[in-house]
Amino acid sequence: MCASMPQIFLLMTDSEEIKCVKEFAQGNSRAFELLFLHYQPKLVAFIDGFIKDNEEARDMSQDIFLRLWEKRLECGEIKSFKAFLFKTAKFAIYNYFDHQLVNSKFVEQMLFAPIETISADESLFAKELQELIDFTVKNMPDQRRRIFEMSRNEGLSNDEIAQKLGISKRTVENHITTALAAIRKITGLAILLFGC
Amino acid sequence: MNIEQIIRTYFNSHFSDATRRKFAWWLVNSPDEEKAKETTMEHIWEESIGRIDMQTLNDLEGLRSKMKYNGMESGNASGRRGYWLAAAAVALIAVTALTTYLIHSKLMTSGDEFVHISVPNGQTRQLYLEDSTSVTINAGTTLIYPRHFSKDKRNVFLIGEANFDIMKDAARPFTVETQSINVTALGTKFDVQAYPDATTASTTLEEGRTQVEIVEPDTKTSGMKYMMTPNQNLTFHRGSGEVALTEVNAKRRLSWEKGNLIFEGEDFKTILQALERKYNVTIICEHTERMGGEYYVKFHADESLTEALDILNKLSHHFTYKQEENTVYITPVK
Numbered sequence: 460m461c462a463s464m465p466q467i468f469l470l471m472t473d474s475e476e477i478k479c480v481k482e483f484a485q486g487n488s489r490a491f492e493l494l495f496l497h498y499q500p501k502l503v504a505f506i507d508g509f510i511k512d513n514e515e516a517r518d519m520s521q522d523i524f525l526r527l528w529e530k531r532l533e534c535g536e537i538k539s540f541k542a543f544l545f546k547t548a549k550f551a552i553y554n555y556f557d558h559q560l561v562n563s564k565f566v567e568q569m570l571f572a573p574i575e576t577i578s579a580d581e582s583l584f585a586k587e588l589q590e591l592i593d594f595t596v597k598n599m600p601d602q603r604r605r606i607f608e609m610s611r612n613e614g615l616s617n618d619e620i621a622q623k624l625g626i627s628k629r630t631v632e633n634h635i636t637t638a639l640a641a642i643r644k645i646t647g648l649a650i651l652l653f654g655c
Numbered sequence: 656m657n658i659e660q661i662i663r664t665y666f667n668s669h670f671s672d673a674t675r676r677k678f679a680w681w682l683v684n685s686p687d688e689e690k691a692k693e694t695t696m697e698h699i700w701e702e703s704i705g706r707i708d709m710q711t712l713n714d715l716e717g718l719r720s721k722m723k724y725n726g727m728e729s730g731n732a733s734g735r736r737g738y739w740l741a742a743a744a745v746a747l748i749a750v751t752a753l754t755t756y757l758i759h760s761k762l763m764t765s766g767d768e769f770v771h772i773s774v775p776n777g778q779t780r781q782l783y784l785e786d787s788t789s790v791t792i793n794a795g796t797t798l799i800y801p802r803h804f805s806k807d808k809r810n811v812f813l814i815g816e817a818n819f820d821i822m823k824d825a826a827r828p829f830t831v832e833t834q835s836i837n838v839t840a841l842g843t844k845f846d847v848q849a850y851p852d853a854t855t856a857s858t859t860l861e862e863g864r865t866q867v868e869i870v871e872p873d874t875k876t877s878g879m880k881y882m883m884t885p886n887q888n889l890t891f892h893r894g895s896g897e898v899a900l901t902e903v904n905a906k907r908r909l910s911w912e913k914g915n916l917i918f919e920g921e922d923f924k925t926i927l928q929a930l931e932r933k934y935n936v937t938i939i940c941e942h943t944e945r946m947g948g949e950y951y952v953k954f955h956a957d958e959s960l961t962e963a964l965d966i967l968n969k970l971s972h973h974f975t976y977k978q979e980e981n982t983v984y985i986t987p988v989k
Contacts, residue, residue: 492715492719499711499714500711501705504704505699509666521721541700545697548700552682556682557683584664588681595681
Protein backbone atom coordinates (compact mmCIF):
# COMPACT_ATOMS: atom_id res chain seq x y z
CA MET A 460 0.00 0.00 0.00
CA CYS A 461 1.61 3.22 -1.07
CA ALA A 462 1.31 6.31 1.02
CA SER A 463 -0.38 8.41 -1.60
CA MET A 464 -3.34 6.09 -1.85
CA PRO A 465 -6.49 8.09 -1.39
CA GLN A 466 -7.99 5.84 1.20
CA ILE A 467 -10.29 7.30 3.70
CA PHE A 468 -8.24 7.41 6.81
CA LEU A 469 -9.08 9.86 9.46
CA LEU A 470 -6.18 11.88 10.60
CA MET A 471 -6.73 13.92 13.69
CA THR A 472 -4.07 15.73 15.57
CA ASP A 473 -3.96 15.19 19.30
CA SER A 474 -5.44 18.58 19.98
CA GLU A 475 -8.26 18.00 17.48
CA GLU A 476 -8.95 14.71 19.18
CA ILE A 477 -9.10 16.25 22.63
CA LYS A 478 -11.51 18.84 21.30
CA CYS A 479 -13.58 16.11 19.71
CA VAL A 480 -13.77 14.17 22.99
CA LYS A 481 -14.80 17.31 24.89
CA GLU A 482 -17.53 18.09 22.40
CA PHE A 483 -18.74 14.53 22.36
CA ALA A 484 -18.93 14.55 26.16
CA GLN A 485 -21.20 17.57 25.87
CA GLY A 486 -23.51 15.64 23.60
CA ASN A 487 -22.25 16.68 20.17
CA SER A 488 -23.14 13.68 18.04
CA ARG A 489 -21.06 14.89 15.10
CA ALA A 490 -17.94 14.80 17.24
CA PHE A 491 -18.93 11.36 18.44
CA GLU A 492 -19.38 10.09 14.90
CA LEU A 493 -15.99 11.45 13.95
CA LEU A 494 -14.45 9.51 16.80
CA PHE A 495 -16.40 6.49 15.63
CA LEU A 496 -15.11 6.80 12.07
CA HIS A 497 -11.62 7.34 13.37
CA TYR A 498 -11.50 4.43 15.75
CA GLN A 499 -14.17 1.88 14.99
CA PRO A 500 -12.36 0.19 12.07
CA LYS A 501 -9.21 -0.03 14.18
CA LEU A 502 -11.18 -1.40 17.10
CA VAL A 503 -12.82 -4.07 14.95
CA ALA A 504 -9.49 -5.12 13.43
CA PHE A 505 -7.91 -5.33 16.85
CA ILE A 506 -10.65 -7.33 18.54
CA ASP A 507 -11.09 -9.59 15.52
CA GLY A 508 -7.38 -10.43 15.61
CA PHE A 509 -7.88 -11.92 19.04
CA ILE A 510 -11.31 -13.44 18.99
CA LYS A 511 -11.16 -14.50 15.31
CA ASP A 512 -14.80 -13.75 14.68
CA ASN A 513 -15.41 -10.65 12.62
CA GLU A 514 -19.13 -10.41 13.20
CA GLU A 515 -18.73 -10.73 16.94
CA ALA A 516 -15.89 -8.19 16.84
CA ARG A 517 -18.24 -5.75 15.13
CA ASP A 518 -20.94 -6.36 17.69
CA MET A 519 -18.50 -5.84 20.53
CA SER A 520 -17.22 -2.61 18.99
CA GLN A 521 -20.77 -1.44 18.47
CA ASP A 522 -21.48 -2.15 22.10
CA ILE A 523 -18.44 -0.22 23.25
CA PHE A 524 -19.39 2.84 21.24
CA LEU A 525 -23.00 2.66 22.31
CA ARG A 526 -22.00 2.59 25.95
CA LEU A 527 -19.58 5.43 25.36
CA TRP A 528 -22.45 7.48 24.03
CA GLU A 529 -24.67 6.57 26.95
CA LYS A 530 -21.93 7.49 29.41
CA ARG A 531 -20.75 10.54 27.48
CA LEU A 532 -21.13 12.87 30.45
CA GLU A 533 -18.36 11.00 32.23
CA CYS A 534 -16.07 11.01 29.21
CA GLY A 535 -14.98 14.64 29.25
CA GLU A 536 -11.97 13.89 31.39
CA ILE A 537 -10.46 11.25 29.13
CA LYS A 538 -6.90 12.34 28.45
CA SER A 539 -6.14 9.99 25.59
CA PHE A 540 -9.12 8.52 23.81
CA LYS A 541 -6.89 6.02 22.05
CA ALA A 542 -5.38 4.72 25.27
CA PHE A 543 -8.79 4.58 26.86
CA LEU A 544 -10.22 2.65 23.96
CA PHE A 545 -7.32 0.21 24.12
CA LYS A 546 -8.01 -0.55 27.78
CA THR A 547 -11.67 -1.01 27.01
CA ALA A 548 -10.93 -3.29 24.07
CA LYS A 549 -8.52 -5.38 26.10
CA PHE A 550 -11.07 -5.75 28.84
CA ALA A 551 -13.70 -6.78 26.30
CA ILE A 552 -11.38 -9.40 24.81
CA TYR A 553 -10.51 -10.86 28.20
CA ASN A 554 -14.16 -10.89 29.10
CA TYR A 555 -15.06 -12.65 25.87
CA PHE A 556 -12.37 -15.27 26.42
CA ASP A 557 -13.58 -15.85 29.95
CA HIS A 558 -17.09 -16.54 28.80
CA GLN A 559 -15.88 -18.72 26.00
CA LEU A 560 -13.73 -20.77 28.33
CA VAL A 561 -16.53 -21.25 30.83
CA ASN A 562 -18.99 -22.26 28.17
CA SER A 563 -16.74 -24.73 26.47
CA LYS A 564 -15.82 -26.77 29.52
CA PHE A 565 -12.40 -26.30 28.14
CA VAL A 566 -10.50 -28.24 30.73
CA GLU A 567 -12.15 -31.51 29.94
CA GLN A 568 -12.46 -31.09 26.25
CA MET A 569 -9.93 -28.69 24.93
CA LEU A 570 -7.04 -27.62 26.97
CA PHE A 571 -5.47 -30.97 27.56
CA ALA A 572 -6.94 -32.87 24.68
CA PRO A 573 -4.55 -34.34 22.12
CA ILE A 574 -3.79 -31.90 19.35
CA GLU A 575 -5.77 -32.31 16.14
CA THR A 576 -4.06 -32.55 12.79
CA ILE A 577 -2.66 -29.11 12.29
CA SER A 578 0.16 -27.46 10.40
CA ALA A 579 3.75 -27.78 11.57
CA ASP A 580 3.80 -24.10 12.45
CA GLU A 581 0.73 -24.40 14.53
CA SER A 582 1.88 -27.51 16.28
CA LEU A 583 5.10 -25.79 17.25
CA PHE A 584 3.11 -22.81 18.47
CA ALA A 585 0.71 -25.03 20.41
CA LYS A 586 3.59 -26.88 21.99
CA GLU A 587 5.22 -23.71 23.25
CA LEU A 588 1.92 -22.48 24.52
CA GLN A 589 1.38 -25.75 26.35
CA GLU A 590 4.72 -25.32 28.10
CA LEU A 591 3.70 -21.88 29.27
CA ILE A 592 0.37 -23.22 30.48
CA ASP A 593 2.11 -26.01 32.37
CA PHE A 594 4.40 -23.48 33.95
CA THR A 595 1.48 -21.34 35.01
CA VAL A 596 -0.34 -24.31 36.47
CA LYS A 597 2.78 -25.36 38.36
CA ASN A 598 2.99 -21.95 39.97
CA MET A 599 -0.61 -21.82 41.04
CA PRO A 600 -1.74 -21.76 44.65
CA ASP A 601 -2.14 -25.28 46.02
CA GLN A 602 -5.89 -25.65 45.87
CA ARG A 603 -6.08 -24.33 42.37
CA ARG A 604 -3.27 -26.59 41.21
CA ARG A 605 -4.77 -29.66 42.82
CA ILE A 606 -7.97 -29.03 40.97
CA PHE A 607 -6.14 -28.66 37.72
CA GLU A 608 -4.17 -31.81 38.19
CA MET A 609 -7.22 -33.81 39.17
CA SER A 610 -8.88 -32.57 36.11
CA ARG A 611 -5.94 -33.18 33.90
CA ASN A 612 -4.16 -36.22 35.23
CA GLU A 613 -7.07 -38.11 36.66
CA GLY A 614 -9.56 -36.98 34.07
CA LEU A 615 -12.15 -36.09 36.70
CA SER A 616 -15.14 -33.95 35.87
CA ASN A 617 -15.85 -30.75 37.74
CA ASP A 618 -18.64 -32.55 39.64
CA GLU A 619 -16.32 -35.30 40.73
CA ILE A 620 -13.64 -32.86 41.82
CA ALA A 621 -16.19 -30.86 43.77
CA GLN A 622 -17.31 -34.01 45.61
CA LYS A 623 -13.81 -35.15 46.31
CA LEU A 624 -12.68 -31.82 47.75
CA GLY A 625 -15.99 -31.07 49.44
CA ILE A 626 -16.47 -27.77 47.68
CA SER A 627 -19.14 -26.55 45.32
CA LYS A 628 -18.97 -27.16 41.61
CA ARG A 629 -19.06 -23.45 41.07
CA THR A 630 -15.92 -23.05 43.15
CA VAL A 631 -14.21 -25.65 41.02
CA GLU A 632 -15.20 -23.79 37.90
CA ASN A 633 -14.01 -20.57 39.40
CA HIS A 634 -10.67 -22.06 40.17
CA ILE A 635 -10.29 -23.45 36.74
CA THR A 636 -11.65 -20.75 34.59
CA THR A 637 -11.93 -17.44 36.28
CA ALA A 638 -8.89 -15.40 35.67
CA LEU A 639 -7.27 -13.72 38.57
CA ALA A 640 -8.79 -10.61 39.98
CA ALA A 641 -5.51 -8.81 39.62
CA ILE A 642 -5.77 -9.05 35.88
CA ARG A 643 -9.28 -7.71 35.93
CA LYS A 644 -8.30 -4.57 37.71
CA ILE A 645 -9.94 -1.88 35.71
CA THR A 646 -10.24 1.77 36.29
CA GLY A 647 -13.32 3.86 36.91
CA LEU A 648 -14.47 4.55 33.40
CA ALA A 649 -14.22 1.01 32.20
CA ILE A 650 -16.39 0.01 35.14
CA LEU A 651 -18.90 2.58 34.02
CA LEU A 652 -18.79 1.21 30.54
CA PHE A 653 -19.30 -2.35 31.56
CA GLY A 654 -21.47 -1.81 34.56
CA CYS A 655 -19.47 -4.16 36.71
CA MET B 656 9.16 -17.69 21.51
CA ASN B 657 8.78 -14.87 23.93
CA ILE B 658 5.49 -13.39 24.99
CA GLU B 659 5.51 -10.80 22.26
CA GLN B 660 6.15 -13.42 19.58
CA ILE B 661 3.39 -15.64 20.91
CA ILE B 662 0.81 -12.91 20.85
CA ARG B 663 1.87 -11.63 17.46
CA THR B 664 1.95 -15.08 15.92
CA TYR B 665 -1.51 -15.76 17.23
CA PHE B 666 -2.83 -12.38 16.13
CA ASN B 667 -1.63 -12.91 12.58
CA SER B 668 -2.66 -16.55 12.19
CA HIS B 669 -5.76 -18.65 11.99
CA PHE B 670 -5.27 -21.61 14.23
CA SER B 671 -7.56 -24.49 15.15
CA ASP B 672 -10.16 -24.22 17.88
CA ALA B 673 -8.02 -26.15 20.33
CA THR B 674 -5.02 -23.89 19.86
CA ARG B 675 -7.18 -20.80 20.06
CA ARG B 676 -8.53 -21.96 23.39
CA LYS B 677 -5.07 -22.66 24.69
CA PHE B 678 -4.16 -19.15 23.76
CA ALA B 679 -7.29 -17.72 25.37
CA TRP B 680 -6.57 -19.60 28.55
CA TRP B 681 -2.96 -18.52 28.63
CA LEU B 682 -3.82 -14.90 27.91
CA VAL B 683 -6.28 -14.51 30.76
CA ASN B 684 -4.68 -16.83 33.31
CA SER B 685 -1.01 -16.14 33.80
CA PRO B 686 -0.71 -13.01 35.90
CA ASP B 687 3.09 -12.97 36.07
CA GLU B 688 3.32 -12.14 32.42
CA GLU B 689 0.51 -9.62 32.47
CA LYS B 690 2.68 -6.57 32.00
CA ALA B 691 4.45 -7.99 28.95
CA LYS B 692 1.15 -9.09 27.47
CA GLU B 693 -0.36 -5.69 27.92
CA THR B 694 2.63 -3.98 26.34
CA THR B 695 2.49 -6.25 23.31
CA MET B 696 -1.24 -5.81 22.94
CA GLU B 697 -0.82 -2.09 23.13
CA HIS B 698 1.80 -2.20 20.38
CA ILE B 699 -0.52 -4.24 18.21
CA TRP B 700 -3.28 -1.76 18.97
CA GLU B 701 -1.06 1.11 17.89
CA GLU B 702 -0.23 -0.67 14.66
CA SER B 703 -3.76 -1.82 13.85
CA ILE B 704 -5.06 -0.01 10.84
CA GLY B 705 -8.74 0.24 10.21
CA ARG B 706 -10.05 1.38 6.91
CA ILE B 707 -13.45 2.97 6.60
CA ASP B 708 -15.52 0.82 4.29
CA MET B 709 -19.16 0.09 3.56
CA GLN B 710 -19.37 -2.07 6.65
CA THR B 711 -18.15 0.82 8.78
CA LEU B 712 -20.84 3.05 7.37
CA ASN B 713 -23.47 0.36 7.96
CA ASP B 714 -22.28 0.01 11.53
CA LEU B 715 -22.50 3.76 11.95
CA GLU B 716 -26.07 3.66 10.68
CA GLY B 717 -26.86 0.88 13.13
CA LEU B 718 -25.32 2.85 15.94
CA ARG B 719 -27.29 5.94 14.99
CA SER B 720 -30.56 4.11 15.14
CA LYS B 721 -29.69 2.65 18.52
CA MET B 722 -28.55 6.02 19.84
CA LYS B 723 -31.81 7.48 18.71
CA TYR B 724 -33.80 4.71 20.34
CA ASN B 725 -32.00 4.94 23.65
CA GLY B 726 -32.15 8.70 23.72
CA MET B 727 -35.90 8.67 23.23
CA GLU B 728 -36.42 5.89 25.72
CA SER B 729 -34.66 7.60 28.55
CA GLY B 730 -36.33 10.89 27.79
CA ASN B 731 -33.03 12.61 27.12
CA ALA B 732 -34.13 13.90 23.79
CA SER B 733 -35.01 17.39 24.90
CA GLY B 734 -32.79 19.94 23.27
CA ARG B 735 -31.46 17.33 20.93
CA ARG B 736 -34.46 17.16 18.67
CA GLY B 737 -32.53 18.82 15.93
CA TYR B 738 -29.95 16.13 16.08
CA TRP B 739 -32.35 13.22 16.07
CA LEU B 740 -34.15 14.65 13.11
CA ALA B 741 -30.90 15.08 11.28
CA ALA B 742 -29.79 11.60 12.22
CA ALA B 743 -32.94 10.24 10.71
CA ALA B 744 -32.15 11.94 7.41
CA VAL B 745 -30.24 10.31 4.62
CA ALA B 746 -27.01 8.66 5.51
CA LEU B 747 -25.39 9.86 2.37
CA ILE B 748 -25.12 13.54 3.12
CA ALA B 749 -23.86 13.03 6.61
CA VAL B 750 -21.38 10.41 5.60
CA THR B 751 -20.17 12.41 2.65
CA ALA B 752 -19.72 15.44 4.82
CA LEU B 753 -17.86 13.41 7.39
CA THR B 754 -15.57 11.70 4.95
CA THR B 755 -14.94 15.05 3.38
CA TYR B 756 -13.90 16.38 6.68
CA LEU B 757 -11.55 13.46 7.11
CA ILE B 758 -9.90 13.80 3.76
CA HIS B 759 -9.80 17.51 4.13
CA SER B 760 -8.02 17.29 7.42
CA LYS B 761 -5.62 14.83 5.80
CA LEU B 762 -4.93 17.07 2.86
CA MET B 763 -4.55 20.06 5.10
CA THR B 764 -1.60 18.48 6.79
CA SER B 765 0.33 18.57 3.53
CA GLY B 766 0.60 22.33 3.84
CA ASP B 767 -1.11 23.26 0.60
CA GLU B 768 -4.22 25.29 0.47
CA PHE B 769 -7.24 23.28 -0.57
CA VAL B 770 -10.67 24.22 -1.64
CA HIS B 771 -13.52 21.89 -1.07
CA ILE B 772 -16.84 22.19 -2.73
CA SER B 773 -19.85 20.16 -1.70
CA VAL B 774 -22.83 20.16 -3.98
CA PRO B 775 -25.97 19.12 -2.11
CA ASN B 776 -28.57 16.73 -3.43
CA GLY B 777 -30.94 18.28 -5.90
CA GLN B 778 -28.27 20.49 -7.49
CA THR B 779 -25.34 20.37 -9.88
CA ARG B 780 -22.62 22.94 -10.28
CA GLN B 781 -20.07 23.89 -12.89
CA LEU B 782 -16.75 25.50 -12.12
CA TYR B 783 -13.34 26.21 -13.58
CA LEU B 784 -10.12 25.24 -11.89
CA GLU B 785 -6.95 27.33 -11.92
CA ASP B 786 -5.76 25.73 -15.17
CA SER B 787 -9.09 26.46 -16.91
CA THR B 788 -10.18 22.85 -16.63
CA SER B 789 -13.96 22.75 -16.51
CA VAL B 790 -15.66 20.54 -13.93
CA THR B 791 -19.37 19.84 -13.71
CA ILE B 792 -20.17 18.42 -10.30
CA ASN B 793 -23.18 16.19 -9.87
CA ALA B 794 -25.57 16.18 -6.91
CA GLY B 795 -24.43 14.82 -3.56
CA THR B 796 -20.79 15.23 -4.46
CA THR B 797 -17.71 16.73 -2.90
CA LEU B 798 -14.66 17.83 -4.84
CA ILE B 799 -11.42 18.80 -3.15
CA TYR B 800 -8.69 20.52 -5.11
CA PRO B 801 -5.64 22.67 -4.43
CA ARG B 802 -6.07 26.36 -5.00
CA HIS B 803 -2.82 26.24 -6.96
CA PHE B 804 -1.66 23.17 -8.86
CA SER B 805 1.98 22.17 -8.52
CA LYS B 806 4.50 22.32 -11.38
CA ASP B 807 4.38 18.67 -12.30
CA LYS B 808 0.87 17.42 -11.58
CA ARG B 809 -2.74 18.34 -11.17
CA ASN B 810 -4.50 16.19 -8.59
CA VAL B 811 -8.04 16.50 -7.28
CA PHE B 812 -10.02 14.29 -4.94
CA LEU B 813 -13.58 13.30 -5.76
CA ILE B 814 -16.32 11.81 -3.62
CA GLY B 815 -19.33 11.40 -5.86
CA GLU B 816 -19.58 12.18 -9.55
CA ALA B 817 -18.22 14.85 -11.87
CA ASN B 818 -17.53 15.47 -15.53
CA PHE B 819 -14.10 16.81 -16.40
CA ASP B 820 -13.09 18.74 -19.47
CA ILE B 821 -9.35 18.94 -18.99
CA MET B 822 -7.20 21.78 -20.29
CA LYS B 823 -4.38 20.22 -22.28
CA ASP B 824 -1.01 20.35 -20.55
CA ALA B 825 1.35 17.53 -21.45
CA ALA B 826 3.80 18.45 -18.70
CA ARG B 827 1.21 18.17 -15.95
CA PRO B 828 -1.02 15.12 -16.05
CA PHE B 829 -4.42 15.59 -14.45
CA THR B 830 -5.48 12.93 -11.97
CA VAL B 831 -8.87 12.45 -10.39
CA GLU B 832 -8.37 10.45 -7.22
CA THR B 833 -11.17 8.54 -5.55
CA GLN B 834 -11.34 5.92 -2.89
CA SER B 835 -11.35 3.10 -5.46
CA ILE B 836 -9.92 4.31 -8.73
CA ASN B 837 -7.58 7.01 -10.01
CA VAL B 838 -8.15 8.39 -13.48
CA THR B 839 -5.25 10.18 -15.15
CA ALA B 840 -5.46 12.25 -18.32
CA LEU B 841 -3.48 14.80 -20.27
CA GLY B 842 -6.17 16.67 -22.17
CA THR B 843 -9.53 15.06 -22.45
CA LYS B 844 -13.23 14.88 -21.52
CA PHE B 845 -14.38 12.25 -19.13
CA ASP B 846 -16.61 11.44 -16.18
CA VAL B 847 -15.75 9.82 -12.88
CA GLN B 848 -18.33 8.34 -10.56
CA ALA B 849 -17.34 7.20 -7.09
CA TYR B 850 -20.08 7.70 -4.54
CA PRO B 851 -19.13 6.46 -1.09
CA ASP B 852 -22.34 4.44 -0.68
CA ALA B 853 -22.13 2.72 -4.07
CA THR B 854 -20.83 -0.76 -4.75
CA THR B 855 -19.13 0.35 -7.95
CA ALA B 856 -16.88 3.16 -9.13
CA SER B 857 -16.81 3.99 -12.80
CA THR B 858 -15.44 6.31 -15.41
CA THR B 859 -16.62 7.08 -18.93
CA LEU B 860 -14.36 8.64 -21.56
CA GLU B 861 -15.78 10.98 -24.15
CA GLU B 862 -12.67 12.33 -25.86
CA GLY B 863 -8.91 11.78 -25.72
CA ARG B 864 -7.25 9.14 -23.59
CA THR B 865 -7.20 8.27 -19.91
CA GLN B 866 -5.38 5.83 -17.74
CA VAL B 867 -7.26 4.26 -14.87
CA GLU B 868 -5.55 2.75 -11.88
CA ILE B 869 -7.38 0.63 -9.34
CA VAL B 870 -6.38 1.94 -5.92
CA GLU B 871 -8.91 0.13 -3.76
CA PRO B 872 -6.65 -1.96 -1.52
CA ASP B 873 -6.83 -5.72 -1.09
CA THR B 874 -8.72 -6.67 -4.19
CA LYS B 875 -7.46 -8.88 -6.98
CA THR B 876 -7.15 -5.90 -9.32
CA SER B 877 -5.42 -3.56 -6.85
CA GLY B 878 -2.72 -1.60 -8.62
CA MET B 879 -3.78 -2.65 -12.11
CA LYS B 880 -3.87 -0.03 -14.84
CA TYR B 881 -6.16 0.29 -17.83
CA MET B 882 -5.86 2.52 -20.90
CA MET B 883 -9.17 3.81 -22.18
CA THR B 884 -10.26 5.04 -25.58
CA PRO B 885 -13.26 7.28 -26.32
CA ASN B 886 -16.74 5.89 -25.74
CA GLN B 887 -15.60 3.33 -23.26
CA ASN B 888 -16.86 2.88 -19.74
CA LEU B 889 -14.83 1.22 -17.04
CA THR B 890 -16.72 -0.06 -14.03
CA PHE B 891 -14.93 -1.35 -10.98
CA HIS B 892 -16.90 -3.57 -8.59
CA ARG B 893 -15.67 -2.78 -5.13
CA GLY B 894 -16.75 -6.04 -3.56
CA SER B 895 -15.34 -8.52 -6.07
CA GLY B 896 -12.58 -6.38 -7.54
CA GLU B 897 -13.91 -7.18 -11.04
CA VAL B 898 -13.25 -4.60 -13.73
CA ALA B 899 -15.55 -4.34 -16.77
CA LEU B 900 -14.64 -2.31 -19.85
CA THR B 901 -17.58 -1.75 -22.20
CA GLU B 902 -18.40 0.35 -25.25
CA VAL B 903 -20.97 3.06 -24.53
CA ASN B 904 -22.35 6.24 -26.01
CA ALA B 905 -20.41 8.62 -23.80
CA LYS B 906 -22.28 11.78 -24.77
CA ARG B 907 -25.58 10.16 -23.96
CA ARG B 908 -24.30 8.56 -20.78
CA LEU B 909 -22.92 11.83 -19.50
CA SER B 910 -25.94 13.96 -20.18
CA TRP B 911 -26.74 14.24 -16.47
CA GLU B 912 -24.96 17.53 -16.96
CA LYS B 913 -28.08 18.71 -18.72
CA GLY B 914 -30.27 17.25 -16.03
CA ASN B 915 -31.00 13.92 -17.70
CA LEU B 916 -30.52 10.63 -15.91
CA ILE B 917 -29.57 7.72 -18.09
CA PHE B 918 -29.19 4.12 -17.03
CA GLU B 919 -27.92 1.34 -19.20
CA GLY B 920 -28.18 -1.93 -17.36
CA GLU B 921 -27.92 -0.58 -13.83
CA ASP B 922 -29.75 -2.17 -10.91
CA PHE B 923 -32.75 -0.80 -9.05
CA LYS B 924 -30.81 0.41 -6.03
CA THR B 925 -28.40 2.44 -8.17
CA ILE B 926 -31.34 4.16 -9.84
CA LEU B 927 -32.96 4.99 -6.50
CA GLN B 928 -29.69 6.47 -5.25
CA ALA B 929 -29.44 8.66 -8.33
CA LEU B 930 -33.06 9.81 -7.92
CA GLU B 931 -32.38 10.63 -4.28
CA ARG B 932 -29.51 12.85 -5.32
CA LYS B 933 -31.29 14.52 -8.21
CA TYR B 934 -34.53 15.26 -6.37
CA ASN B 935 -33.03 15.64 -2.90
CA VAL B 936 -35.33 13.13 -1.26
CA THR B 937 -34.88 10.05 0.86
CA ILE B 938 -36.17 6.90 -0.76
CA ILE B 939 -36.79 4.01 1.55
CA CYS B 940 -37.14 0.67 -0.13
CA GLU B 941 -36.52 -2.66 1.46
CA HIS B 942 -35.59 -5.64 -0.64
CA THR B 943 -34.24 -3.68 -3.59
CA GLU B 944 -32.64 -6.94 -4.68
CA ARG B 945 -36.14 -8.26 -5.49
CA MET B 946 -36.58 -5.50 -8.01
CA GLY B 947 -34.14 -7.03 -10.40
CA GLY B 948 -30.95 -5.96 -12.01
CA GLU B 949 -30.96 -4.51 -15.48
CA TYR B 950 -32.75 -1.28 -16.20
CA TYR B 951 -32.43 0.69 -19.41
CA VAL B 952 -34.14 3.97 -18.85
CA LYS B 953 -33.74 7.69 -19.46
CA PHE B 954 -35.31 10.31 -17.23
CA HIS B 955 -35.54 13.72 -18.81
CA ALA B 956 -34.32 16.84 -17.11
CA ASP B 957 -37.75 18.38 -16.77
CA GLU B 958 -39.51 15.31 -15.40
CA SER B 959 -40.80 15.48 -11.85
CA LEU B 960 -40.01 12.86 -9.23
CA THR B 961 -43.54 11.49 -9.54
CA GLU B 962 -43.16 11.13 -13.29
CA ALA B 963 -39.80 9.43 -12.83
CA LEU B 964 -41.24 7.01 -10.29
CA ASP B 965 -44.19 6.24 -12.54
CA ILE B 966 -41.85 5.44 -15.41
CA LEU B 967 -39.79 3.23 -13.15
CA ASN B 968 -42.93 1.53 -11.93
CA LYS B 969 -44.06 0.82 -15.49
CA LEU B 970 -40.72 -0.80 -16.19
CA SER B 971 -40.68 -2.96 -13.12
CA HIS B 972 -44.46 -2.96 -12.41
CA HIS B 973 -43.62 -4.38 -9.06
CA PHE B 974 -44.07 -1.66 -6.48
CA THR B 975 -46.34 0.84 -4.84
CA TYR B 976 -45.08 4.08 -3.36
CA LYS B 977 -46.15 6.95 -1.20
CA GLN B 978 -44.45 10.23 -0.53
CA GLU B 979 -44.46 12.03 2.80
CA GLU B 980 -42.69 15.35 2.54
CA ASN B 981 -39.13 14.51 1.54
CA THR B 982 -39.34 10.79 2.03
CA VAL B 983 -40.59 8.27 -0.49
CA TYR B 984 -41.55 4.80 0.67
CA ILE B 985 -41.42 2.11 -1.97
CA THR B 986 -43.00 -1.26 -1.31
CA PRO B 987 -42.31 -4.07 -3.73
CA VAL B 988 -45.42 -6.03 -4.72
CA LYS B 989 -45.03 -9.77 -4.84
